[in-house]
Structure formats: structure tokens, C-alpha cells
Amino acid sequence: GQQLNQSPQSMFIQEGEDVSMNCTSSSIFNTWLWYKQDPGEGPVLLIALYKAGELTSNGRLTAQFGITRKDSFLNISASIPSDVGIYFCAGPGSNNNDMRFGAGTRLTVKP
Amino acid sequence: NAGVMQNPRHLVRRRGQEARLRCSPMKGHSHVYWYRQLPEEGLKFMVYLQKENIIDESGMPKERFSAEFPKEGPSILRIQQVVRGDSAAYFCASSLQGWHQPQHFGDGTRLSIL
Numbered sequence: 116g117q118q119l120n121q122s123p124q125s126m127f128i129q130e131g132e133d134v135s136m137n138c139t140s141s142s143i144f145n146t147w148l149w150y151k152q153d154p155g156e157g158p159v160l161l162i163a164l165y166k167a168g169e170l171t172s173n174g175r176l177t178a179q180f181g182i183t184r185k186d187s188f189l190n191i192s193a194s195i196p197s198d199v200g201i202y203f204c205a206g207p208g209s210n211n212n213d214m215r216f217g218a219g220t221r222l223t224v225k226p
Numbered sequence: 227n228a229g230v231m232q233n234p235r236h237l238v239r240r241r242g243q244e245a246r247l248r249c250s251p252m253k254g255h256s257h258v259y260w261y262r263q264l265p266e267e268g269l270k271f272m273v274y275l276q277k278e279n280i281i282d283e284s285g286m287p288k289e290r291f292s293a294e295f296p297k298e299g300p301s302i303l304r305i306q307q308v309v310r311g312d313s314a315a316y317f318c319a320s321s322l323q324g325w326h327q328p329q330h331f332g333d334g335t336r337l338s339i340l
Contacts, residue, residue: 119268148328157230157317157331158269203268213285214259214329216268 119204121217129225134191136220138204147180147187148205152219158203162189194224229253231300232318232332239308240340247303247335251320258301259329260286260293263315275301305337313339 121138128134138147146165150158162173164180164187171178177190191198201219208215229252239245251258256277261269271285275295286293290308295301305312315336319329 150331155333157319157333159331160328163328205269208271213271213274213282214261214269215271216261218266218268 119206119215119217121202121204121220123220124218125221125223127223127225128194130194130196132194134194134198134222135188136190136202136222137186137188138217139186140206141185143184144187144206145184146206147178148214149176149178149187149189150203150205150216152201152203154200161202191222194222196224196226198222199224230318230320230330230332232316232335234335235333236336236338238338238340241309242307245305245308245312245337247305247316247318247337248300249303249318249320249332250300251318252330255320255322255330257321257324257327258295259319259321260301260303261317261319263317263334269317272303308337308339310339313337 119138119140148163149161151161152158162171162178167180167184168182169180175192179188201221203219204217205214231250233248258275260272262272263269273286273293274282278297290306292304315334317331317334319331321327321329
């Protein structure tokens with residue numbers, strides 16, 4: 116099936132550092148979505164990418180849709196403590212009716 | 227969380243009982259999706275419904291699980307004769323149209339089976 120592999124699994128960084136995480140798949144995706152989940156809450160959509168090569172920013176967050184359509188990257192610049200959480204990549208499955216999620220990257224930011 | 231309301235937030239059931247999880251989508255949204263999340267894992271798609279119709283239930287177990295989204299009222303995920311393995315967080319999301327529209331998630335129902 117279409118598996119989404121996220122790396123790294125977890126990151127421990129100092130406040131102010133930049134963060135980079137990625138998501139890869141063995142299959143082509145036509146849409147890449149990045150979500151953030153805080154403890155006890157549902158995921159919140161951060162960035163949606165719809166076109167290969169697309170680079171989109173949302174404040175300190177930047178995400179790119181890989182040119183091969185098999186990967187995507189999320190960068191966070193100048194991290195702050197409230198960036199702590201789990202970041203998930205997601206994309207529609209092969210029949211376009213189900214959404215696949217990666218296992219997440221857990222980010223810890225030390226003040 | 228973006229207007230999708232799920233209740234209850236926490237539900238405790240004994241093995242063999244029934245669990246009913248409710249989801250009211252964002253105002254104006256007619257597409258509802260249910261996901262399940264185990265600790266330390268991503269969300270797994272279960273079912274996609276559009277008012278009164280099940281569009282895709284390929285991620286939902288064939289036995290004991292059912293979902294509905296009636297013309298009036300919230301979407302319901304029903305688990306009959308619950309077992310310990312059903313313990314998880316169940317999230318509902320809604321969108322204005324289909325998959326190409328962003329999905330907005332509720333804060334989930336945490337189901338614990340004793």
C-alpha cells in the first residue's frame with residue numbers, strides 16, 4: 116500500500132534553531148498536507164501542497180512538494196517553545212477516498 | 227478546534243458494551259471522515275461519509291463497527307461488543323467538499339476499554 120515514512124521520528128532542539136523534517140513514499144502523491152498535533156487535541160492543518168515543485172510558506176513554516184511527487188519537506192525557522200508537538204505528513208490514498216498519515220515527527224524545543 | 231465538535235471527549239466502556247462516538251462537522255460541511263489513532267502512531271483512516279451516504283469504509287473493520295451521517299444530526303461511529311484492542315483516540319474531520327478540500331479535525335474521543 117501507500118506508506119508514508121517520516122523522519123526523523125523525534126527531534127530535540129534549542130529554542131531559536133531551525134528544524135527540517137521530511138516525508139517520503141514509494142508511490143506518487145498528488146497532494147501533500149502537513150499537520151501539527153498538540154497533546155490531547157486534533158491535528159491542525161499547517162500547509163497544503165497541490166503541485167510538484169511547489170514551495171509554500173506559512174509564517175515561519177515552509178513546505179515543499181518534491182519534484183518526483185514522492186516526497187515533501189517541512190522546515191521551521193527560529194523555533195519557539197510553542198512549536199512543540201507532533202508533525203504529520205498526509206496525502207490521499209490510491210483510491211482518493213482515504214487519507215494516509217505518516218507516523219509523525221515529535222518535536223521538543225528546549226527554552 | 228476549527229469548529230468540529232466531538233463528544234464525549236473521554237469514554238470508558240467495559241468489554242462487551244457498546245460505544246457511540248458523535249461528531250458534528252463544521253457548519254456547512256457535508257463531508258465527514260473518521261480516523262483512529264493509537265499511541266505513538268499516525269492517524270488511520272476508517273470511513274468517509276457524505277450526508278446519508280457511506281462513500282468509503284475500506285478502513286473500518288467489517289465486524290462490530292458501523293458509521294452513519296444522517297440528514298439531521300451528528301455523524302455517529304458505533305462500536306458494538308467492544309474489546310480491549312478498541313482502546314484508542316478516534317478523530318473526526320470534516321470538509322466543505324471532497325478530499326481536495328482541507329480537512330478540519332475535532333479534538334477526538336479517547337475510548338478506554340476496561
